Amino acid sequence: MTMRTFAYAQPESLADVIAALGAAPSRDAVRPLAGGTDLLTLMKGDIVAPDRLLDLKRLTGLDDTVEIRDNELVLGALTTLTAIETGSLVGEHCPALAKAASLAATPQLRNRATLGGNLLQRPRCWYFREHLIPCWLKGGDACPAREGENGLHALFADSPCVAVHPSDLATVLLAMDATVTVRGDAGERAIAAGDFFVQPDEGRRRENTLGGDEVVLSVAIPLIPGRTSAYHKAMDRKAWAFALVSAACSFRLDGGVMRDVRVVLGGVAPIPWRSTAAEAALDGERPGADVFARAAAAALAGAEPLRHNGYKVHLARNLVIEALEEVTRA
Ligand SMILES: Cc1cc2nc3c(=O)[nH]c(=O)nc-3n(C[C@H](O)[C@H](O)[C@H](O)COP(=O)(O)OP(=O)(O)OC[C@H]3O[C@@H](n4cnc5c(N)ncnc54)[C@H](O)[C@@H]3O)c2cc1C
Numbered sequence: 617m618t619m620r621t622f623a624y625a626q627p628e629s630l631a632d633v634i635a636a637l638g639a640a641p642s643r644d645a646v647r648p649l650a651g652g653t654d655l656l657t658l659m660k661g662d663i664v665a666p667d668r669l670l671d672l673k674r675l676t677g678l679d680d681t682v683e684i685r686d687n688e689l690v691l692g693a694l695t696t697l698t699a700i701e702t703g704s705l706v707g708e709h710c711p712a713l714a715k716a717a718s719l720a721a722t723p724q725l726r727n728r729a730t731l732g733g734n735l736l737q738r739p740r741c742w743y744f745r746e747h748l749i750p751c752w753l754k755g756g757d758a759c760p761a762r763e764g765e766n767g768l769h770a771l772f773a774d775s776p777c778v779a780v781h782p783s784d785l786a787t788v789l790l791a792m793d794a795t796v797t798v799r800g801d802a803g804e805r806a807i808a809a810g811d812f813f814v815q816p817d818e819g820r821r822r823e824n825t826l827g828g829d830e831v832v833l834s835v836a837i838p839l840i841p842g843r844t845s846a847y848h849k850a851m852d853r854k855a856w857a858f859a860l861v862s863a864a865c866s867f868r869l870d871g872g873v874m875r876d877v878r879v880v881l882g883g884v885a886p887i888p889w890r891s892t893a894a895e896a897a898l899d900g901e902r903p904g905a906d907v908f909a910r911a912a913a914a915a916l917a918g919a920e921p922l923r924h925n926g927y928k929v930h931l932a933r934n935l936v937i938e939a940l941e942e943v944t945r946a
Pocket residue numbers: 647648649650651652653654655656657672693694719720721722725728729730731732733734735736737782783784785830831832833856857858859
């Protein structure tokens with residue numbers, strides 16, 4: 617493996633970071649550094665080779681606070697997964713997010729890993745993570761996983777890439793109608809989670825719409841009175857494991873029937889996968905085993921398993937039912 621040199625800088629302001637990103641010759645040449653738990657691993661594996669890292673942790677304009685603002689739960693991009701797991705505001709207003717954080721990685725990693733970095737981490741596909749293997753997402757011509765070892769890959773993919781999105785938090789945030797606020801050269805914009813996570817395509821071999829000169833500032837979750845949420849995750853071991861499949865569900869009860877229903881699956885697509893078919897099956901209905909089973913079936917109706925991941929269909933159906941049952945009990 618080649619030993620590479622790179623520069624490390626501690627910019628003083630967000631404006632300096634944005635200017636440096638905007639002036640970079642390519643997206644990978646200059647990278648913001650948060651906890652480093654994904655970026656440094658990719659650098660060690662020779663998957664990315666930035667010339668310069670810009671440490672985000674000490675600059676003014678980016679923070680790790682969690683607060684209620686204008687009827688939203690707002691989390692700074694530098695909030696650690698530990699703070700999300702243990703913080704009283706998140707526990708009270710979005711228990712599914714606290715649970716998703718608690719089930720991610722290990723305690724040591726959660727102390728270091730930040731919310732912003734978690735949303736922007738790259739896929740764990742083993743072909744992607746091996747620098748000697750070319751793959752489409754890394755700029756190659758084809759995806760070796762389609763006909764290869766695809767036991768951990770997608771059931772739904774409208775993309776040449778069939779890797780799954782690795783973030784537990786992203787799955788919950790989509791189910792909570794969260795928005796991601798970012799700032800770049802052109803100013804600040806708030807992006808709905810459903811528009812932030814997008815399937816990679818020829819013009820954008822990435823899983824999100826963050827601009828090359830943009831920094832994630834915060835994530836906001838609207839507080840809808842009476843809405844509760846739950847997150848269930850299947851892992852092949854109890855810690856240090858990404859989701860084989862996960863399900864985030866939320867709704868509120870209005871006169872005994874479900875409203876504002878969200879059903880989102882993780883571990884099944886290159887992005888968190890919202891099922892509007894499952895939501896339609898639940899909306900206006902009273903919670904119950906039959907309607908939950910119908911919704912779970914609807915969520916998996918269009919699944920296209922690859923050779924080795926058919927087991928995910930059954931797993932996902934059960935997780936949707938479990939998560940809906942938990943929301944009902946909450
Ligand atoms: C062994 C292991 C197990 C794991 N298990 C799980 C799991 O089960 N579930 C799960 O969800 N995650 C899991 N993770 C992933 C982990 O949660 C992420 O690595 C972490 O959240 C990334 O955050 P970070 O602050 O370390 O990001 P970094 O590694 O610093 O950055 C990641 C990327 O985001 C960019 N970036 C970071 N912050 C910003 C910002 N504010 N604006 C713009 N760009 C930014 C960086 O440039 C880089 O490209 C695991 C990781 C490991 C190593």
